[in-house]
Amino acid sequence: MAGTLLQLTVNGHPQTVWIQDKTTLLEVLRDGLGFTGTKNGCAVGQCGTCTVWIDGVSRLSCITLARTVEGRTVTTVEGLADWWRERHPEDVYHPLQSAFVAEGAVQCGFCTPGMTMAGAALLQEIPHPDREEIREALGGHLCRCTGYEQIIRAVAAVGDRGKEDVR
Amino acid sequence: MSSRPSFYITRLENWVDLPSSLGTLGAQILAGGTDLVPNLTWELASPTMLVDVMGISELREITIDAEGRWVIGAAVTLSDILHHPVLGAHYPMLVAAVHAVATPEIRAQATLGGNLCVDTRCRFRNQPPIWRSGLDPCFKSDGNRCYAAPKSRECVAILSSDTAPVLIALGAEVAVGGPELRWVEVEALYSGDGHDHLTLGPQEFVRAVRLPRVSPAGVFRKWRDRATMDFPEVDVAVAATLDEGVPRDIRIVVSAVGPAPVRISAAEVLLDSSPWTDAQLERASVMAREAVHPYDNGQLGVIGRQLAVRSLVLDALTALRAALMETGGEQNDLGGRDSREKGQPR
Structure with missing residues (x-):
């Protein structure tokens, strides 16, 4: 299993999470950090309910691999x-x-x-x-x-x- | 947690390293990931290594080359193209196609190279694993049958790129990176086989798209179920340049009806050699319908898509004629090559 430590800022607070390379940002937010306000609807980018801001831009967390947001700032509905x-x-x-x-x-x-x-x-x-x-x-x-x-x-x-x- | 297969991600910062990384068995490019990640989640792709190219600055630039042609890096996002201060004024048809792709969230992440290379789709394959478990594997899933076209010997999955038909109509070229750099017309990027729909070699990748110095006039039309978000059921892009009142370099491209965009050559020849009367545009649209053979693998059925091809081509050509006349056509109907050469009034 390819794993790594991911550092990112969520809702103003720095977070460090152990993830696999295949983990999505949605899985980090919900399963890793407990930000369950962000919903998992379709998991494949078709419904929009997993939308968060990445560096202030509206993005779909279910189709964003967590590794690609290393060091970035994420804002969830919370x-x-x-x-x-x-x-x-x-x-x-x-x-x-x-x-x-x-x-x-x-x-x-x-x-x-x-x-x-x-x-x-x-x-x-x-x-x-x-x-x-x-x-x-x-x-x-x-x-x-x-x-x-x-x-x-x-x-x-x-x-x-x-x-x-x-x- | 999804049962997504495991893979490693390698992040590159220099495109020179890309060919050797892609040479690794099971390696695949990760750019925006808006198509790849859903495919991973639905177990439609199983790479062992993803090569993240979003850190390669050369791939993320929009530049003008020495001959004044715009060059868009493959990893430029679709929203970067939409928000570019100048590009839209020069290439409105490209911007229209980019704007028609998916939704604002996806366009903020998806790239031009990714849209050109987007994997082909079929309603018998792009389904959750449990849905697919009821069917034996098709060609696209390394099986030996096609559910959309049972008599077909190869996969007929649909190319859903909205930018591909437009870039073909514009006469754009693609820089294919790899062991050696080569420039090809966008049309040459597609093999026609839905299973392996790109002509790229194992170590090759789309590096940039080069637009013509002067854009021809063009019109893009997309037909889909909903006015937003959906993949195309039919895409049409038409373009022409006015030369002394006569349309030249006519290109009529129909896409999303098979694994590769289709040039409607017969209709291009027709409109190159005769005036653009209502009747001729109608004939050209019928030729387009006859030239494409959609299968029952989209969302909206074969007959509907065939009718849409005719309707969209007619609509696009009518709009193109109006645009050309605005910029220099003199009379109601634009003249064709024959009329000019024979000295007939246009």
């Missing part, structure tokens, strides 16, 4: 609120998390971690996205409760705040 609070100490949650609640964008909740990470990444890049931009950004995310409309509304609601850019 770290999203902390990441936001560092920039906006007055808030408790990322505004998109609050908007998901306000808009009823959560049913079973399985797609929610991926949807929020992708939506928050979009709001970083485009603070006031239009509907098409939201649909494009969430295009790789399946919601089998079919609650897409509320999810799109939640992202749009944050974009519509207008007071400040969501960065």
Whole structure:
């Protein structure tokens, strides 16, 4: 078995994990480090619920081999609120998390971690996205409760705040 | 934990070391991994060593060579191409194809070389292991049968690269690295056998893609089940250059209907020698439909894909005609070679 020590930063904290070369980032996060907020839906890059940020970019952890993120910074849904609070100490949650609640964008909740990470990444890049931009950004995310409309509304609601850019 | 087979990962920082690493038995390139890792998870690939090329800086550069041609490194990600400040303005058809690949998350990771070399797919093979356990192995799984085409003597799995047909239509070339560097047309990269669909030697790899100095006008169309994420059921790329009001270097490429993209030569000749009337474009689209033979290995059935070939080719050629006329065509119908040579009005 090809094994190695992997060092990476997850949600602001340095972590060292013993992994095999065949281990995916999703397996490291869920099975190695206990960040089970990141979900394992299809395991082959077709559903989007394993989405995390790698160095701030939205990526699928199920099709990312852990060895390839050596030394990188990973943010999971557990770290999203902390990441936001560092920039906006007055808030408790990322505004998109609050908007998901306000808009009823959560049913079973399985797609929610991926949807929020992708939506928050979009709001970083485009603070006031239009509907098409939201649909494009969430295009790789399946919601089998079919609650897409509320999810799109939640992202749009944050974009519509207008007071400040969501960065 | 998946039952993914075990392998070693070797990370390279210099492409000079790549041929010898690839010479190792069971070695395979790991770039973005967006196709390879799912295949590993579903036990569709069993390399003993993965050679990670994402640390090789030469493979990650977009440059312009001495003759003014854009050269895109094989490990440049698709989102790097989309976000490039200039490339999109020069090669809009390439950007359209790149944008049609998968989803933003996958494009942030997937590479141009990986998209060109993406493994062929078939609905009888690209399934979880438990699904496949009900079938004897097919050609692609080192068996001796094809479920999609029972009379076929070789694998007919589909090439799903969206960039391949576009790069062929553009007349792009690929730098094949290895013991010796060689430049080949993109078309020459594909063998036509779905089991072993690339013509690369065991120590060879795609190093870069070189685009023509001036892009021809081009149109790309992709047909798939959903408007996002899905692999193509049919891809069409058409391109031509206007020369004194006459379309030249016409290329009509249909892809995702077999293991290799198909040039529709008869339709190219037709449109090279006659005016681009509605009727001629219609004829060209019928020729395209007759030239390709999709099997029942996609998601949307044989007849649907055949009809889509005709419809997409017609749509793409109509859009191309409009684009050409905007840049220099004088009349409603663009003239062909014959009309110009015979001095007829265009």
